[in-house]
Amino acid sequence: MQLVNPATYEVDLEANRARLEELRKVVGDAERVALLLQDDPDPDGIASAIALRTVLGRNRSTTPIFTFGQVTRAENLAMIRLLDVSVEPVDTETLRAFPRVALLDVQPAYFGDRLPHVHIVIDHHPRCGPLDAEFCDVRTHYGATSTILTEYLEAAGADVSQRLATALLYGIKSDTLMLNRETGPADLRAFMALYPLTNYNVLRRIERPELPLAFATFLARVLPRIRKRSELLTLHVGRVEREDVIPQLADFCMQFENTEWVVVSGKTHDAVIMSVRNPGYVRSAGDVVRRLFAAIGRAGGHRSMAKAIVPLRFWRHAFGSTRDREIAATIESLFWQELYGEGSEPERATA
Structure with a gap:
């Protein structure tokens, strides 16, 4: 087996640009897009939602981030507080009012009958049921959905802020257990690209939150x-x-x-x-x-x-x-x- 240098790992930019074009066609001129995460959102899902918002050129009001549950883990609460991310509770009836619904780091089968409709699925988990959506990008050989969104940002030529880079880097670190679990060349390449843009002081505060006695x-x-x-x-x-x-x-x-x-x-x-x-x-x-x-x-x-x-x-x-x-x-x-x-x-x- 040959060694793989992640710095020389080649991303198929043309394929990613084609995916972006398809994604934007699905979104179309929809006024609002709901970004839906799992019931207890984790850093990978949260970072991916922020990145998709950037890729689509939207803001908080037109692309709110939703969950049927709530953020509970101490590190994740620190992340949304320090990076100023709003994750709002939602119910099925509220989602029905959105012309487009996008799932990040999760798939439709997870929600059962709580999900009225879905148009976009971006995930890295093994498929767990039918993907009945107009746009699907599920890459099971990737260690994090944040890696997929990092490639989207690159394909779009988007400006990546320090806040967004910090979120994506932490999303990759947390889902790959600090690059020790199910990590591939694409994840390492994305990590290396994001690292110089990251706010390390904020990252340390996220990774070491205070725990109640x-x-x-x-x-x-x-x-x-x-x-x-x-x-x-x-x-x-x-x-x-x-x-x-x-x-x-x-x-x-x-x-x-x-x-x-x-x-x-x-x-x-x-x-x-x-x-x-x-x-x-x-x-x-x-x-x-x-x-x-x-x-x-x-x-x-x-x-x-x-x-x-x-x-x-x-x-x-x-x-x-x-x-x-x-x-x-x-x-x-x-x-x-x-x-x-x-x-x-x-x-x-x-x-």
């Missing part, structure tokens, strides 16, 4: 619940007020010795939420959660990271109990049997 108490309470079985580590933390602690704990638990798979789960008022991690050279985490939970919830992700959300009513129907102790045991059993094939045939979730 209560988080230490939470860790002391839940870490003793870790269940370790060979190279599989599972942790069910019970009810959580903020679901962002679940992926944070999943990333943290991957650091424990002799661990290849991590599943951290928690319970909100209406769902069981799971974050799955692995080092990237074993089975695809996204494939595993889809096999186990796609029939009763939303499930998907990448090779090394994935997420599943199962409504409590469907969990109860499939597995019989939503008590925390039973949830913890069920999750350990499901993943152990799915990953290592030992014991009885893994229980399949069906609604």
Whole structure:
């Protein structure tokens, strides 16, 4: 295998310019375009939305950034505060009023029947359902959607502000785990192009946000619940007020010795939420959660990271109990049997 120098990695500018022309035709003369992100927007989605706004030559009023949920993770809250980004809550009826809806870093299947219509999809995740949109650019070999939008900016010859460069750089860093996870030459090239334009002081403040002291108490309470079985580590933390602690704990638990798979789960008022991690050279985490939970919830992700959300009513129907102790045991059993094939045939979730 030959070494690849990202500085010499050639982007197909003509292809990107053709995509931009197609994108602009889809937008047309629409007065307003809704930029829709996942329910708990992450830096990659937020940065991509800001960049698309720039590519289209729009402003905040004509291209508002929406989510059905809210930004919860401390780093992401710091990002929108320090970079002055507005992410507004939205409902289905509000979206119906927009002549164009664009999805960034997410796909239509994620939203189910909450999404009335969609015209644009730009994403890097594996396809998780039909892409019924007039414009689709899904590049699964890219580590971040921010990389795609960086190429759009280059193709458009747009001026990239320090604020936008900082957002895109952080979007790439966060989605590739500081360039350590599912990173390709295109991501490295985009990173190198953005780096000289970035505000490093702001970036440091985003990456090291203040955490409430209560988080230490939470860790002391839940870490003793870790269940370790060979190279599989599972942790069910019970009810959580903020679901962002679940992926944070999943990333943290991957650091424990002799661990290849991590599943951290928690319970909100209406769902069981799971974050799955692995080092990237074993089975695809996204494939595993889809096999186990796609029939009763939303499930998907990448090779090394994935997420599943199962409504409590469907969990109860499939597995019989939503008590925390039973949830913890069920999750350990499901993943152990799915990953290592030992014991009885893994229980399949069906609604």
